[in-house]
Amino acid sequence: MRLLLLVSLIVFSLFADEKSDRYERGKTLYFQKGCSNCHGSRAEGTGNYPSLANRAKGFMTYKLNTFRKGVAETPMQEMMIGFAASLSDADIDAITTFLSDYVDEQTEKYDPAYETWGDGGS
Ligand code: HEC
Numbered sequence: 001m002r003l004l005l006l007v008s009l010i011v012f013s014l015f016a017d018e019k020s021d022r023y024e025r026g027k028t029l030y031f032q033k034g035c036s037n038c039h040g041s042r043a044e045g046t047g048n049y050p051s052l053a054n055r056a057k058g059f060m061t062y063k064l065n066t067f068r069k070g071v072a073e074t075p076m077q078e079m080m081i082g083f084a085a086s087l088s089d090a091d092i093d094a095i096t097t098f099l100s101d102y103v104d105e106q107t108e109k110y111d112p113a114y115e116t117w118g119d120g121g122s
Pocket residue numbers: 030033034035036037038039048049050052060061063064074076077079080083084095
């Protein structure tokens with residue numbers, strides 16, 4: 001019984017690792033491929049460019065596959081065709097994992113205890 005628990009814990013942590021690898025790879029690609037220039041460095045969207053943070057993975061996968069095939073539904077979307085063209089299936093999987101599970105590290109790491117205003121640096 002205990003062995004079973006141990007084995008399932010190991011299997012679970014392997015899956016968790018595999019997922020965080022994809023998240024990290026997706027993050028790298030997101031910046032490397034220039035997605036952040038339009039969709040924002042926090043995937044929050046800029047101007048006419050849609051926010052992608054925490055959107056549904058299935059929807060984004062569908063959109064990227066469509067763009068990659070050279071299909072756009074609006075003139076605005078035509079902009080995406082060139083950016084999606086160089087993505088492999090694994091790239092799309094990694095990027096959509098990163099975007100759908102997006103965690104804003106700036107917010108998460110914020111800790112008021114680090115505020116040093118007014119303590120005179122002592
Ligand atoms: C030059 C600016 C630009 C760059 C760079 C860019 N995009 Fe886009 N993206 C757009 C525009 C414009 C749309 C379409 C918005 C609309 O439908 O009005 C779009 C749409 C999308 C959508 C569909 C979102 C929706 O709400 O329909 C996804 C997903 C997406 N982009 C992902 C990416 C990824 C991943 C990259 C990097 C490989 C990237 N984009 C690079 C401009 C850009």
